[in-house]
Amino acid sequence: MQVPLLDLTLQYRGIATEVMPELLTIIEEQRFILGPVVDRFEREMEAYLGVRHAVGCASGTDAILLALRAFDCGRDDEVVTSPFTFFATAGAIHNVGARPVFADILPGTFNLDPAAAEAAVTERTRVVMPVHLFGQMADMPAFRALAGRHGVSLLEDAAQAIGARQRVDGEWITTGTLGDACAFSFFPTKNLGAFGDAGMTVAIDDGTAERLRKLRVHGGRQMYHHEEVGYNSRLDSLQAAVLSAKLPHLKGWSDARRRNAAFYDQALAGIGGIQTPVVGEDHESIYNQYTLRVGDGRRDALADFLRERGVGSGVYYPVPLHLQECFAYLGYCEGQFPESERACREVLSLPVFPELTPAQLEYVAESVRAFFGE
Numbered sequence: 001m002q003v004p005l006l007d008l009t010l011q012y013r014g015i016a017t018e019v020m021p022e023l024l025t026i027i028e029e030q031r032f033i034l035g036p037v038v039d040r041f042e043r044e045m046e047a048y049l050g051v052r053h054a055v056g057c058a059s060g061t062d063a064i065l066l067a068l069r070a071f072d073c074g075r076d077d078e079v080v081t082s083p084f085t086f087f088a089t090a091g092a093i094h095n096v097g098a099r100p101v102f103a104d105i106l107p108g109t110f111n112l113d114p115a116a117a118e119a120a121v122t123e124r125t126r127v128v129m130p131v132h133l134f135g136q137m138a139d140m141p142a143f144r145a146l147a148g149r150h151g152v153s154l155l156e157d158a159a160q161a162i163g164a165r166q167r168v169d170g171e172w173i174t175t176g177t178l179g180d181a182c183a184f185s186f187f188p189t190k191n192l193g194a195f196g197d198a199g200m201t202v203a204i205d206d207g208t209a210e211r212l213r214k215l216r217v218h219g220g221r222q223m224y225h226h227e228e229v230g231y232n233s234r235l236d237s238l239q240a241a242v243l244s245a246k247l248p249h250l251k252g253w254s255d256a257r258r259r260n261a262a263f264y265d266q267a268l269a270g271i272g273g274i275q276t277p278v279v280g281e282d283h284e285s286i287y288n289q290y291t292l293r294v295g296d297g298r299r300d301a302l303a304d305f306l307r308e309r310g311v312g313s314g315v316y317y318p319v320p321l322h323l324q325e326c327f328a329y330l331g332y333c334e335g336q337f338p339e340s341e342r343a344c345r346e347v348l349s350l351p352v353f354p355e356l357t358p359a360q361l362e363y364v365a366e367s368v369r370a371f372f373g374e
């Protein structure tokens, strides 16, 4: 049996008749840049998340970059974030001219540890950026309080966690509602994926939103009049049409991922040598990844074993950002963030996409059990 880590063709077949007519209309009208289809998707996202402002852009990476610029974060500023994340989180900090400052993660959830982040704050810190990794929110009330205590901006990297939830004082909150701004990615492998690159920044504050709208079109409110130097980072009409058509399905897809995760949780329970994902009691993950910890240095052997049996898996991420060659200038060394470094050695993500069949799920679980002789 073949079980790929992700198969997007199945999702496409399910929604093709909803997506394609509008794409053809846009092509026939030849109106590709921003415009009413993008406006509509922005209003839909505001309603979906319950936020005041949603501003589309070209990618999740740019969504972070534009937010940092909107906070006037640049030279001589520091941004505290996690070293166990996709590269773009820290790449965007570097590219606005600021300095990435790392703090270690919590071993259970893989998310930035609020206490460690607070210890890394200095008088130069401008922004704290928790990452909601693998589909589960970082502890947002703790980060909100931290940001308040130190007078810094709070930016969420929610590229992997659109619609994830955390219960705060009995009420569910979602990504983008407690941060000063929040970045989303619509890269095809994210839970809400475009037919190419796309992203979005949401913001609470009117001024921040206005800045974002300006920065994505070269820093001018009016064409050919530029108050500052911005970027060319717009959301295409074609991508917005795809995302609008997919948005009503997002909750159902994330529910299906949770069902698949619950199956694995049960089927893999009790195997010595692995740890299934830890989701906090007050959290609801959207499982962009279902990520095991594999101990005793056996992670790569398990991945090889699964590959031989036709099961795809992925290592997100093999190298922590503080040890990336391009960040050598920051002066970090091995051993500084032991939990992030251990996670890089132990993590292995299994297929969890919504269209997996019961037989495929059973086969994946059986294969993992077989590796451990269970």
Ligand SMILES: *Cc1c(COP(=O)(O)O)cnc(C)c1O
Binding pocket: 059, 060, 061, 062, 085, 086, 088, 089, 131, 157, 159, 160, 184, 185, 186, 187, 197, 198, 199
């Ligand atoms: C995917 C991702 C990004 C970047 O998004 P792109 O749309 O690929 O630019 C940023 N941060 C995290 C955590 C991601 O997973």
